[in-house]
Amino acid sequence: MAKITLENLAHSYLPNPTGEDDFALKELNHDWADGEAYALLGASGCGKSTLLNIISGLLHPSQGRILFNDRDVTMAPTTQRNIAQVFQFPVVYDTMTVRENLAFPLKNRGADPAYIKDRVQQIAHMIGMEDSLSHKARGLTADAKQKISLGRGMVREDVNALLFDEPLTVIDPHMKWELRTQLKSLHHQFGHTMIYVTHDQTEALTFADKVAVMYDGRVVQMGTPQQLFETPEHTFVGYFIGSPGMNVLEATVTGDRAVVGGTEIPLGQSFGTPAGKVELGVRPEFASLQSGKKGLPVTIKRIEDVGRHKIVRTDFQGTEINIIAPEGAEILPDMNRVVFDTAGVNIYSDSWRVAPEVV
Amino acid sequence: MNKTVNQKAWFLILPVLLLVAFSAVIPLMTVVNYSVQDTFGQNKFFWVGLEWFEEMMSSQRMWDALARQISFSAIILAIEVPLGILVALNMPKSGFWASFCLVLMSLPLLIPWNVVGTIWQVFGRVDIGLLGYTLAAMGIDYNYTQDFYAAWVTVIVMDVWHWTSLVALLAYAGLQSIPDAYYQAAKIDQASRWKIFRFIELPKIMGVLMIAILLRFMDSFMIYTEPFVVTGGGPGNSTTFLSIDLVKMALGQFDLGPAAAFSIMYYLVILLVSYVFYTVMTNLDKRDGR
Numbered sequence: 280m281a282k283i284t285l286e287n288l289a290h291s292y293l294p295n296p297t298g299e300d301d302f303a304l305k306e307l308n309h310d311w312a313d314g315e316a317y318a319l320l321g322a323s324g325c326g327k328s329t330l331l332n333i334i335s336g337l338l339h340p341s342q343g344r345i346l347f348n349d350r351d352v353t354m355a356p357t358t359q360r361n362i363a364q365v366f367q368f369p370v371v372y373d374t375m376t377v378r379e380n381l382a383f384p385l386k387n388r389g390a391d392p393a394y395i396k397d398r399v400q401q402i403a404h405m406i407g408m409e410d411s412l413s414h415k416a417r418g419l420t421a422d423a424k425q426k427i428s429l430g431r432g433m434v435r436e437d438v439n440a441l442l443f444d445e446p447l448t449v450i451d452p453h454m455k456w457e458l459r460t461q462l463k464s465l466h467h468q469f470g471h472t473m474i475y476v477t478h479d480q481t482e483a484l485t486f487a488d489k490v491a492v493m494y495d496g497r498v499v500q501m502g503t504p505q506q507l508f509e510t511p512e513h514t515f516v517g518y519f520i521g522s523p524g525m526n527v528l529e530a531t532v533t534g535d536r537a538v539v540g541g542t543e544i545p546l547g548q549s550f551g552t553p554a555g556k557v558e559l560g561v562r563p564e565f566a567s568l569q570s571g572k573k574g575l576p577v578t579i580k581r582i583e584d585v586g587r588h589k590i591v592r593t594d595f596q597g598t599e600i601n602i603i604a605p606e607g608a609e610i611l612p613d614m615n616r617v618v619f620d621t622a623g624v625n626i627y628s629d630s631w632r633v634a635p636e637v638v
Numbered sequence: 639m640n641k642t643v644n645q646k647a648w649f650l651i652l653p654v655l656l657l658v659a660f661s662a663v664i665p666l667m668t669v670v671n672y673s674v675q676d677t678f679g680q681n682k683f684f685w686v687g688l689e690w691f692e693e694m695m696s697s698q699r700m701w702d703a704l705a706r707q708i709s710f711s712a713i714i715l716a717i718e719v720p721l722g723i724l725v726a727l728n729m730p731k732s733g734f735w736a737s738f739c740l741v742l743m744s745l746p747l748l749i750p751w752n753v754v755g756t757i758w759q760v761f762g763r764v765d766i767g768l769l770g771y772t773l774a775a776m777g778i779d780y781n782y783t784q785d786f787y788a789a790w791v792t793v794i795v796m797d798v799w800h801w802t803s804l805v806a807l808l809a810y811a812g813l814q815s816i817p818d819a820y821y822q823a824a825k826i827d828q829a830s831r832w833k834i835f836r837f838i839e840l841p842k843i844m845g846v847l848m849i850a851i852l853l854r855f856m857d858s859f860m861i862y863t864e865p866f867v868v869t870g871g872g873p874g875n876s877t878t879f880l881s882i883d884l885v886k887m888a889l890g891q892f893d894l895g896p897a898a899a900f901s902i903m904y905y906l907v908i909l910l911v912s913y914v915f916y917t918v919m920t921n922l923d924k925r926d927g928r
Contacts, residue, residue, distance in 0.1 A: 337822050357825040370823040372837040383837075387828040417841075431827065 281348040281439040281472060283311040283334060288343035290329055296341065304329045305496040306343070311440075313348075314470040316463070318483035321493035322519070327476045328444060330493070334474065335442050336360045347439050363432040364442040368449060369424035371431075373417040377408055380416050380427050381434055388435075398434060405461065406430045421449045429458065433465060440472040447482065459486055480520050492516045508562070509623070514630045517560045523590060523601045526566065530559040532626055532633075540596045542575050547621030548635040555629035563590065563603040565623025574616035575600070582610060593617065666905075672898035690899035700900060702875065703883040710879060711858045714797045718854060719847070721798070722805025727839070729810055740810075743803040755867025758796040762868070782869055786876045793865045793877055800864070801854060808850040812843030844922060852915045859908055880904055 290304040299305060304326040311317055319327040332338040334345065336357035344353045352360055363384075372380050381399045390398075403409045406426040411419070416427060425446065432441055443462075447455045463486060466473055477483050483490050484504040491501040492515070499513035500506075511517035511525060518524030530537045535549045537559050568579075568591055577593035577600060584590075584606075591602040591610065600617055604610065626633045673690055675683040694700050725743075730736040746754075762782050764770040773780040782792040816838065824834045862881035865871065871878035871886070878886070884904065888897035 332822075335822075335826065337825070357822070358828050362826065364822070364826050366819040366823060368817065368819060370817075370819050372841075374837060374841045383829070384827040387830070387833070428823075431823075 282313040284346040285309040286344040290340045316473040318487035318490045319476045320483040325493045326496040363438045365432040365446040367445040371416040378412040402430045443475040550626045553628040553633045558627040560625045561619045563601040565620040566602040568614045570613045574618035690895040707880045718802045725806040726809035751863035755864040759868045805850045808846045812846040848919045
């Protein structure tokens with residue numbers, strides 16, 4: 280178990296990167312606290328696997344340092360870092376039995392046979408494969424193979440960190456819940472530092488204490504699920520997390536007033552006069568459809584009833600605004616105004632959040 | 639929905655039937671025909687039953703040729719398979735040098751058999767050949783036309799030179815298809831180089847390797863041209879393999895009956911071994927696949 284520190288870390292796959300665009304992973308400073316569960320969330324190609332491979336030592340960064348418990352491991356090979364990693368697709372040793380697969384990392388490190396036996400039994404119990412320990416790994420289902428991979432990742436107790444690279448992609452939906460819950464309880468039990476890469480927000484939000492959202496080679500926000508939901512630091516976090524994502528509207532802001540498409544709306548707090556491209560972001564949960572004269576005039580395009588609530592898709596001067604209405608709410612033909620709850624309104628300048636002025 | 643029954647559809651397989659008949663069945667039947675008859679010339683044949691088969695089964699000459707043939711195939715497989723894997727493991731994985739190696743290794747495969755024979759025939763000659771002359775100059779007694787061992791070594795080295803590429807290329811293709819994650823996982827598990835080979839690479843290339851072994855077995859078991867050009871089956875009968883012996887018998891001595899019986903048994907042996915390989919190969923995929 281270890282604290283992992285990233286110092287000025289950046290990586291480019293090109294031999295001589297010139298501009299910032301050449302970097303798959305842009306400069307980054309970060310601490311991963313000992314014993315916490317993190318998720319790295321982002322769309323494909325945002326650099327999350329690059330970051331994971333740098334931490335595991337499969338890739339050496341173009342610049343910067345990585346420290347495990349304040350010890351520099353930037354150039355240390357994977358074997359010296361004492362980490363475990365579970366990959367997207369199951370990696371099992373086909374010709375070995377399930378038991379041999381689970382024992383392999385311990386055996387290679389010369390662990391005591393009696394200890395190996397106990398530990399393998401314990402892990403097999405955890406992943407629910409006690410019955411098939413003597414089976415050959417070849418011919419097992421993808422689910423079972425991935426469970427073996429997970430088990431092999433967890434079999435060593437002294438690992439510095441456990442890294443997961445979208446490990447549940449190939450698993451059946453009902454097993455996903457089960458395994459995720461198991462991982463979480465394992466984390467509570469052993470307190471490993473865990474880093475979990477995924478593009479699935481549900482997976483990230485349910486698994487991790489803290490989620491790092493990555494966009495275009497950068498960690499744009501790191502926070503608890505609640506922070507990501509309430510105060511997205513970047514418009515990308517806003518619309519990547521949430522279903523549907525945050526509504527982002529171009530606006531001009533002066534003090535505690537915003538003008539969106541010719542309509543003035545109160546913000547509740549003052550934001551000064553933000554420069555650059557100013558946008559107003561509000562989650563569908565904080566928008567409501569009303570009749571009357573207040574709010575933005577919209578036309579309703581369609582209503583999707585998802586069971587626990589309704590998603591109202593509306594059009595405001597060519598921009599889509601989504602609204603979440605409670606399941607029981609009636610939507611009348613004269614409801615053509617959108618009103619935002621000021622508590623859920625965030626202001627962005629050049630895509631980054633502007634903090635309200637403290638009065 | 640009712641299926642339309644149209645027996646005329648059988649005519650559609652007629653072309654294939656004709657092709658197979660003319661390319662395989664009819665020639666084979668003429669051989670069968672010869673194997674059960676004898677002639678005193680003038681194109682007059684009479685029925686002898688299985689006599690030729692009995693004669694061939696008790697012929698020391700055929701058993702000797704078979705023993706030489708099996709030894710030859712076993713030796714070249716024992717050299718070419720491990721060597722091919724070794725070459726494949728050490729080839730560059732990508733970039734210019736990978737393509738370069740691939741082209742370089744394909745070259746021997748493109749040379750016609752008799753040309754390969756001629757190359758080595760000249761190469762090994764003590765008077766003008768680079769290899770033979772050099773060896774002789776180094777004081778090594780090397781003469782493939784007179785010495786049993788020299789002849790065997792020459793024929794084997796020639797085959798290894800000609801065909802190891804095939805095994806290497808197939809093994810290389812198998813190795814290329816292993817996802818990177820396996821190697822990364824192995825690093826994390828602290829597996830040694832040997833264990834990576836034993837538990838990741840070998841199992842993953844087993845399928846193509848079996849194909850390589852099958853191809854090499856069949857080809858080497860039927861080898862004719864190269865040793866015929868280099869040693870002509872000699873010295874004595876020491877490199878007279880099955881097909882060389884067969885040709886001698888059929889065309890040299892014009893013993894059509896025994897040669898035909900011999901061909902059929904030869905054919906059955908190859909068929910049998912190929913069938914065994916095929917069974918092993920398909921079972922390999924299904925093993926433990928419950």
